[in-house]
Amino acid sequence: MNPAPADGTRTDWNTGRALVRPHVVTGGRGTPSRNTLDHITLITAAREDLTDLGPEQCRLMRVCLGGWLSVAEVAANLRLPTSVTKVLLADLVDSGHITATAPAAPAGIPGEQLLKDVLDGLRALL
């Protein structure tokens, strides 16, 4: 567990330096425009040009330029809270910089085929 200071800022524990506040990172935008983004939405960069992007968006794009990752992995890599990462991503999806997959279990009710494929994959591990 990594409790943050009471004012909501985060401190990088390697450098002891306070990172930007979440609402600053996202330019004051609070609600992700795409509520379809969740922890396991798979994303990758769709464009290579980073002009007009803010520093946080550039960091995010650099991670995504290497290939496909889940939103959670990108957030972990950037050491940003998931909620902040989703807001940054939502803008980049809207601007065409990021491609995101549709969720595999959209209604929260997984389809039979998905469950069967998961089962087959797990059995192959044995």
Next chain:
Amino acid sequence: MGSALSSDTTATYLRPTVARAAKILITGHFAVGKTTFVRTLSEIEPLQTEEVMTRAGALVDDLTWVAGKTTTTVAIDFGRRTLSDSLVLYLFGTPGQDRFTHLWDGIARGSLGALVLADTRRLADSFSVVERLEAMGLPYAVAINRFDNSPRYSGQELRHALDLLPETPLVACDARDRASSAHAVIALVDHLLHHQPREHV
């Protein structure tokens, strides 16, 4: 690890053919073996997401809230395992303690179900975990994580103690062992396939 402000290039990317992702929660009370379980099945070194909550326990997803509220971040361990050329499974080790109730709304969204790890030395600590899953309507299976000095009970005694439905899977596992851990997840997914109402697609 590089500085937090430079881009880390330590990410292990997915195979480019992977197009679908599934998520399972590995939950249970404090120190029951969640992180160990995730690590055992993960193909990558487990990572951590940070979920922001107010001190009062509400999950902060709408960031307009953050300013002026006292918040805390909770780290959730997760790992992944590529199951085929097109499918990847994510395992999220979600703390089961009551103060993390609000975390679950975000973490549980889009997950197939939950595997509840339980320790027979502290069975009562699992009650609230199971109750919460039932309240959320998230299907689950229970895996008894065996510790060296943990008391052994019969399946019937454990089912009775945890008040499990007859169809809820109850298995034993060793979170340090890959085959044993895979078997526990298989019991859960098999249950999801055969006992849960589903859309027919």
